[in-house]
Amino acid sequence: MDLSDEDRRLLAALEAGLEAVPRPYAALGRRAGLSEEETIARLKRLVADGVVRRLGIVVRHHELGYGANAMVVWDVPDELLEEAGVRLAALSFVTLCYSRPRRLPEWRYNLFTMIHGRDREVVRAAVEEAARAAALTDIAREVLFSRRRFKQEGARYFPTEAAA
Amino acid sequence: MNAGVDPVALDALDRRLLDEFQSGFPLSPRPYAAIAEALGTDEATVIERVRRLKEAGCISRIGAVLPAGRFGASTLAAMAVPSERLEEVAALVGAFPEVNHNYEREHRFNLWFVVAAASRSRIDAVLREINERTGLPVLDLPLCKAFHIDLGFRLEWTSPTKTAAS
Numbered sequence: 001m002d003l004s005d006e007d008r009r010l011l012a013a014l015e016a017g018l019e020a021v022p023r024p025y026a027a028l029g030r031r032a033g034l035s036e037e038e039t040i041a042r043l044k045r046l047v048a049d050g051v052v053r054r055l056g057i058v059v060r061h062h063e064l065g066y067g068a069n070a071m072v073v074w075d076v077p078d079e080l081l082e083e084a085g086v087r088l089a090a091l092s093f094v095t096l097c098y099s100r101p102r103r104l105p106e107w108r109y110n111l112f113t114m115i116h117g118r119d120r121e122v123v124r125a126a127v128e129e130a131a132r133a134a135a136l137t138d139i140a141r142e143v144l145f146s147r148r149r150f151k152q153e154g155a156r157y158f159p160t161e162a163a164a
Numbered sequence: 165m166n167a168g169v170d171p172v173a174l175d176a177l178d179r180r181l182l183d184e185f186q187s188g189f190p191l192s193p194r195p196y197a198a199i200a201e202a203l204g205t206d207e208a209t210v211i212e213r214v215r216r217l218k219e220a221g222c223i224s225r226i227g228a229v230l231p232a233g234r235f236g237a238s239t240l241a242a243m244a245v246p247s248e249r250l251e252e253v254a255a256l257v258g259a260f261p262e263v264n265h266n267y268e269r270e271h272r273f274n275l276w277f278v279v280a281a282a283s284r285s286r287i288d289a290v291l292r293e294i295n296e297r298t299g300l301p302v303l304d305l306p307l308c309k310a311f312h313i314d315l316g317f318r319l320e321w322t323s324p325t326k327t328a329a330s
Contacts, residue, residue, distance in 0.1 A: 011228065011230075011235075014227050014228050015227065016225070016227075017224075017225030017226050017227045018189075018195075018225075018226040018227060020196070020211050020214040020215045020218065020226075021211070022194055022196065022197075022207065022211065023193060023194065024195060024196075024226075025191075025193060025195070026193070036193060040191050040192070040193065043191055043228075044191050046228070047191070050231070051230070051234070052228040052229070052230060053228075053229045053230060053231050054186065054187035054188075054228070054229045055187065055188070055189045055191070055227070055228050055229075056185050056186045056187045056188060056189040056226065056229075057181070057182060057185050057186050057189070057223055057226050058186070058223070058224040058225050058226070058227060058229065059182055059186065059222060059223060059224065060221055060222060060223070060224045063220060063221040063222045064174075064182070064222055071269060071276065085309065085311035086311055088311065089311035089312040094312065095312070096312050097310070097311040097312040098240075098307050098308070098309065098310050098311065098312070099307075099308040099309045099311070100240065100305040100306065100307060100308055101305060101306070101308060103303055103304075103305065106303060107242075107273075107303055107305070110308075112240070112305075142271065144269040144270060144271045144273075144276070145269065145270045146267045146268065146269050146270075147267075147268040147269065147270055148254075148267070148268040149266070149267050149268075150254040150255075150257075150258050150266040150267065150268070151258040151263060151264065151265060151266035151277075152224065152264070152265050152266075153224065153225075153264050153265075
């Protein structure tokens with residue numbers, strides 16, 4: 001589905017987030033050059049069509065007490081990748097599950113999962129559980145705990161004229 | 165990292181707000197009033213809580229999450245940065261508006277960041293510029309397939325009387 005110029009302007013304006021004011025869609029519409037009514041109608045359609053996967057609060061894990069987060073990477077044989085990906089993604093504590101290309105010889109891992117936990121022990125236990133659940137106990141993996149966060153914000157796919 | 169907020173300092177209203185409105189945010193002219201009605205409070209209280217949780221960094225934003233790979237282009241990039249140069253390189257990388265996540269991780273590849281832009285050619289230009297300005301190779305790991313559908317994050321609250329987190 002192709003997006004109209006109005007939809008693109010709307011999604012670009014929304015990248016900065018909805019304001020905490022009584023009529024946030026009116027404020028958003030002003031930034032996108034749309035009325036409040038049209039802003040709401042377009043957003044409803046974008047959600048219904050699946051263009052917007054979800055509309056809502058995006059939380060920061062660290063500030064909410066999830067002190068440990070690990071990117072867990074797996075070197076899965078290509079023929080097992082699909083099933084492993086589906087199984088890992090189904091686990092409640094796996095927040096992202098993507099396949100990516102290998103870059104040999106520097107990088108052998110092709111499946112990436114993100115696991116958050118209150119502390120590292122919780123995360124390590126979750127990694128073991130994930131390996132069992134996806135039949136990956138014999139597969140090479142590494143657990144990359146985060147140390148410092150330099151930047152965390154939403155992606156900007158729709159550059160506005162000012163930002164471009 | 166920011167100091168953050170001790171999760172037990174958040175009261176029941178904060179927790180319900182954070183748990184129940186990660187998706188399905190009301191699409192009506194006064195969404196905070198609709199949330200207030202669902203939570204048994206008033207609009208001004210909800211707006212004040214949202215502002216406070218934003219200031220505390222618990223809320224990154226209220227917005228749209230788009231399916232990974234559906235729009236524009238993005239990649240996950242990694243660099244093996246000598247430790248004495250890490251802050252300098254992280255600052256250089258983070259200064260690009262196209263870079264939205266930028267983390268130090270415990271690995272030989274110790275700097276990991278996401279680059280998102282309207283086009284793949286812009287991503288290439290950003291990665292090339294980072295490589296030229298740092299003199300360090302950049303691993304480019306674009307998405308092949310997303311297995312996970314982001315429906316929000318189920319928070320498991322701890323409390324003084326219940327310490328098991330999992």
